[in-house]
Amino acid sequence: MSWIDQFAGLSRLPDGIRSYLLEESKIVTVPANTVIFGPGKSPESLLLLLDGTVRVQQTSDAGREIVLYRVHAGESCVLTTACLLAYEDYSAEGIAETETRAVAIPRMVFDKLVSDSVEFRQFVFTAYSKRITDLFFVIEEIAFQRMDIRLAHKLIELADGKDTISSTHQKLSVELGTAREVISRQLSEFQRRGWIEQSRGTIRLINPDPIAKLAQS
Amino acid sequence: MSWIDQFAGLSRLPDGIRSYLLEESKIVTVPANTVIFGPGKSPESLLLLLDGTVRVQQTSDAGREIVLYRVHAGESCVLTTACLLAYEDYSAEGIAETETRAVAIPRMVFDKLVSDSVEFRQFVFTAYSKRITDLFFVIEEIAFQRMDIRLAHKLIELADGKDTISSTHQKLSVELGTAREVISRQLSEFQRRGWIEQSRGTIRLINPDPIAKLAQS
DNA sequence: TGATGTTTGGTGACAAGGTCACTGAACTCA
DNA sequence: TGAGTTCAGTGACCTTGTCACCAAACATCA
Numbered sequence: 001m002s003w004i005d006q007f008a009g010l011s012r013l014p015d016g017i018r019s020y021l022l023e024e025s026k027i028v029t030v031p032a033n034t035v036i037f038g039p040g041k042s043p044e045s046l047l048l049l050l051d052g053t054v055r056v057q058q059t060s061d062a063g064r065e066i067v068l069y070r071v072h073a074g075e076s077c078v079l080t081t082a083c084l085l086a087y088e089d090y091s092a093e094g095i096a097e098t099e100t101r102a103v104a105i106p107r108m109v110f111d112k113l114v115s116d117s118v119e120f121r122q123f124v125f126t127a128y129s130k131r132i133t134d135l136f137f138v139i140e141e142i143a144f145q146r147m148d149i150r151l152a153h154k155l156i157e158l159a160d161g162k163d164t165i166s167s168t169h170q171k172l173s174v175e176l177g178t179a180r181e182v183i184s185r186q187l188s189e190f191q192r193r194g195w196i197e198q199s200r201g202t203i204r205l206i207n208p209d210p211i212a213k214l215a216q217s
Numbered sequence: 218m219s220w221i222d223q224f225a226g227l228s229r230l231p232d233g234i235r236s237y238l239l240e241e242s243k244i245v246t247v248p249a250n251t252v253i254f255g256p257g258k259s260p261e262s263l264l265l266l267l268d269g270t271v272r273v274q275q276t277s278d279a280g281r282e283i284v285l286y287r288v289h290a291g292e293s294c295v296l297t298t299a300c301l302l303a304y305e306d307y308s309a310e311g312i313a314e315t316e317t318r319a320v321a322i323p324r325m326v327f328d329k330l331v332s333d334s335v336e337f338r339q340f341v342f343t344a345y346s347k348r349i350t351d352l353f354f355v356i357e358e359i360a361f362q363r364m365d366i367r368l369a370h371k372l373i374e375l376a377d378g379k380d381t382i383s384s385t386h387q388k389l390s391v392e393l394g395t396a397r398e399v400i401s402r403q404l405s406e407f408q409r410r411g412w413i414e415q416s417r418g419t420i421r422l423i424n425p426d427p428i429a430k431l432a433q434s
Numbered sequence: 435t436g437a438t439g440t441t442t443g444g445t446g447a448c449a450a451g452g453t454c455a456c457t458g459a460a461c462t463c464a
Numbered sequence: 465t466g467a468g469t470t471c472a473g474t475g476a477c478c479t480t481g482t483c484a485c486c487a488a489a490c491a492t493c494a
Contacts, residue, residue, distance in 0.1 A: 125302035
């Protein structure tokens with residue numbers, strides 16, 4: 001069983017393509033907090049994540065940041081392929097949040113696969129479709145959603161079933177593209193309502209139900 | 218001279234591909250305000266615009282709208298190819314703003330071209346790259362830019378060198394993903410400063426310089 | 435262990451933007 | 465010409481963003 005089986009969209013690759021892919025790609029490991037790509041550092045390979053997560057974020061001229069999306073294990077940094085083949089930088093940067101293991105498919109190999117395999121094309125364009133839809137969702141959220149709802153949503157997401165979150169108010173503000181003070185105020189309010197407990201650098205969800213309820217309203 | 222020469226990225230297609238493309242695509246004309254694609258109406262073809270513009274916008278559950286980007290003559294609705302090949306809807310809709318003439322490349326032909334021509338792949342991925350960068354820009358603007366600056370920017374863009382703009386406050390608010398009242402207030406302020414004159418459905422820029430200056434700050 | 439610098443978070447005042455409810459003016463069209 | 469519709473203006477109020485601080489928690493090192 002090779003890594004290919006971790007990617008649903010690739011399981012149907014015909015044998016020839018499959019062995020070509022296995023041969024020409026290699027598995028890389030990058031430590032946490034590595035900048036994988038960014039302005040002036042265009043990617044040389046398409047990455048398929050086996051372990052870890054990559055955070056893709058953007059920084060404005062004024063230095064404010066916002067998280068655009070995350071790439072998780074089993075997914076690919078597919079949007080970077082656009083510049084991979086177009087030889088264009090894009091303005092976002094990708095950062096490994098944890099130690100990350102990934103399959104790297106070099107530009108030339110990627111191009112050949114897109115050319116040779118309808119299954120691979122399907123895989124690539126499906127991934128595109130999902131990411132672009134994600135981006136539309138982010139735009140909608142920023143433009144129209146209230147902050148308390150967005151924060152509740154993010155807390156549930158970051159907690160991921162557990163009850164404590166290790167993050168600073170500052171980091172949360174970057175997640176949502178807002179100011180630190182706004183996060184502090186909202187969290188105080190959640191605390192006042194008995195939903196959470198806070199200490200420096202951590203948040204404990206002591207009553208997650210109303211948070212989840214708020215999140216999906 | 219065929220329509221192909223209106224698309225810089227396609228001019229280098231080899232003859233075989235070129236004639237295949239000419240043969241298998243057809244030129245379509247749609248009247249103004251046609252919904253070209255949208256939720257539940259996934260596109261069957263990639264469109265390359267010869268004339269007119271297509272507005273791509275999104276509507277939130279609460280019914281609020283925001284314009285994501287526009288496709289102009291000489292450009293392609295390339296993001297739709299993601300769902301074209303992935304058989305997925307996406308949540309945005311595309312509307313012809315004016316009568317629009319376009320080349321329609323059917324799904325199967327698109328797939329074959331992507332497979333057969335490195336030049337066509339380059340064209341497609343370059344277009345992707347540009348659009349995605351646009352989306353990042355939109356996100357940054359919504360998240361971090363002041364309304365007066367964004368509005369000034371939009372007025373200059375819509376004026377396009379001329380001095381009158383035909384648009385309602387409502388339409389401008391959709392352009393910027395904000396409320397009509399906000400636009401009304403901002404425009405009153407611009408008027409108070411002697412930058413514009415307003416009448417029902419039109420805005421005249423009587424002093425565009427300070428508007429342009431505000432736009433790029 | 436204490437002195438010092440850094441990171442984190444709290445706060446109040448104010449500005450900007452979004453929401454709501456309502457008004458009237460300008461257009462359309464039978 | 466009159467009724468319905470579209471468009472724009474307004475004030476009150478709420479949410480969010482900005483600024484200028486402060487203080488507590490933590491890290492470092494002599």
